[in-house]
Amino acid sequence: MLAATPLSACADAPAMSARPGARAADPDLVPRATAGWSAWVASFKGRARSAGIRADVIDAAFRGAGFVPGVVARDRNQTEFRRSFEDYLNIVAPESKVEAGRAAFARQRRALAAIEARYGVPAEIVCAIWGVESNYGQRRGDIPTISAISTLAYDGRRGAFFESQLIAALRILQAGDVAPDRMVGSWAGAMGHTQFIPTSYLQSAVDFDGDGRRDIWGEDPTDALASAASYLAGAGWQRGATWAVEDPSGGLTPDAGGPSFRTGPNFRVIKRYNNSDSYALGVGHLADRIAGGGPLRASFGPDRFGMTKDQRQELQRRLTATGFDTDGTDGVIGPKSRAAIAAFQRSRGLPATGDPSLRLLAMF
Template sequence: MILTRRNFTLGCAALGLSACGGTGAIVSPAPQTGLPADLRPVPNAGYDAWVAAFRPRARAQGVSDATLNTGFRGAGYLPGVIERDRNQVEFRRTLEDYLSIAASDERVTKGRAALNRHRSTLNALESRYGVDAEIITAIWGLESFYGERRGNVPVISATSTLAYDGRRGSFFEKQLVSALKILQNGDITASRLTGSWAGAMGHTQFIPTSYDTFAVDFDGDGRRDIWSDDPTDALASAAAYLSRNGWSRGTRWGAEVSSGAAEGRVIQPQPGGPRFAVTRNFNVIKRYNNSDSYAIGVGHLADRIGGAGPLRGSFPPDEFGLTKRDRIALQERLTSRGFDTGGSDGVIGPKTREAISAYQASRGLPATGDPSVELLRSL
């Protein structure tokens, strides 16, 4: 079996909504910063013994001693990787919440600018691979916020830590071997081989085995460089990935049924919400991330980048009886009272819940953190 992104059903990287599968990966627009202390190597005798035992297995798969020495120089056990892997929250956001972030005004605006800035490259990719320029741009936007969040965790340390931990040891040992072969092939130096805490790399967040199978050298410099500030190879690799997984040139991903331009299988991911007619290309996007929400997020963001407006259909009130407009009003009123919700996007996330709890405590109420119609009225 070829290990592709579809097999990588992890909550990848400390990235906003992120979960590579299930809820779909959406990357926070926060700027990249230095590594926290728990993502820096610490002494671990068990890990060291595991690496020593791994070396012969790597050699048997074609990894040279020189590459092993280079790859593991400065590498080590990262406790924060294990903590993140074991404490992934299993939850599902509604499609409405997902799209509020996936196709936010900021992401759409940045996407249109990115499309215009790299128009010649994206047009060339569309010509070569048949994948719409807007679709490639949308994947870039969801995976790394147009390159602003590529991840800075050393991939050798991350994948070897997870392989040693053993919960998915076989999977991550394959990723580690592929990462070492990336170094051996000269595509990147050890210091620049970085990614998410779970090993997803570059502008389009390829795991090492997917990189090995699908990455391309589109700019012709002899290296498949998906990490560079120049996103050319990364965007080309995403296009190649979709193309080789069956993308149909000239076919839309789908459309909202109410748009009047819908053909294909009809789905309604959120009860009471908009319905979508989806094509075979929708399923190809799911090869990148096996989630209906992710595929709709990519397709809808691509449409918005291309100039389309918001969805026409409406979503029902949430479990608390609040519409998106209500939730935005709640966030705005809390923030105006000094209880920072971290923004007013209508998504009730941890920051909003913290603000609600603080407000409730200030009023002598039980600090549940739950929104409600009554809370909105009290504000």
């Protein structure tokens, strides 16, 4: 992994891999060979050969590949908006994910124990990363990695970075760890159960099950889980040290008025996987819950709209019951909830701000 780069490609968000079937549902995620992309690829192939990639590997990798317009749209539409820690935690560590994590941990208990014995990273931390990155393997992504990364390299916003990832992806193919048609992942090129970008894969991926391939893409998550532990161990994980503990006098308070934490040395190691305080806290808290721990002791206060989580959930329930579907009642006011609020506001002749409020709740 490059020192300044998160292992998974989107540092401030939970795993954003495409859901199964996303390409079929969204034509903008289907690769297409445009003139500009094809010209760029023709030029890139010479640079790839100079970097030691065999011509047959390059040809196989780009056979059927193309420009993916939806990838560019997602890259350009990343905003500066940052979720509150409460919202982030509601997304990455809700009760449903805790329960699923305990079940996944039980299924992989033997492999996780062996991985912990070798690398010193607690099994629950590895399992939590798996949960945050791909929902325990359910959201590994299905966008062809060569198409996604070459699109971003050609687009040019971070051209040098993505060209280095493209070279790394070709090295993975050249090593025979995966076939080109199985190398799929998120729109930003993060792959497999634990969402490795190609350079991080080359640095830290391991063949833990001994089948001769470092397979992070298949149904068996063993190599991916071991690779995540390998990465954290290489980043300086300290056996027996803490990641963080909830402490009213702790030095880290992500949300004003919310829980505070006293962080330990392994907190910084988790941030090497994804350079975000919320990410490290989310992984650590989910790991504690998977291991049998309880919810955070401190409560979160009202949000910037003056609403608590219970009030936001009640607003979502009432909107959905009235025909304005919020696509869930998790208390997170995301795009679907904002669209439902705006539609309700228009139906009442109000300015369509999409903002929740206690006044809006009282209208039902």
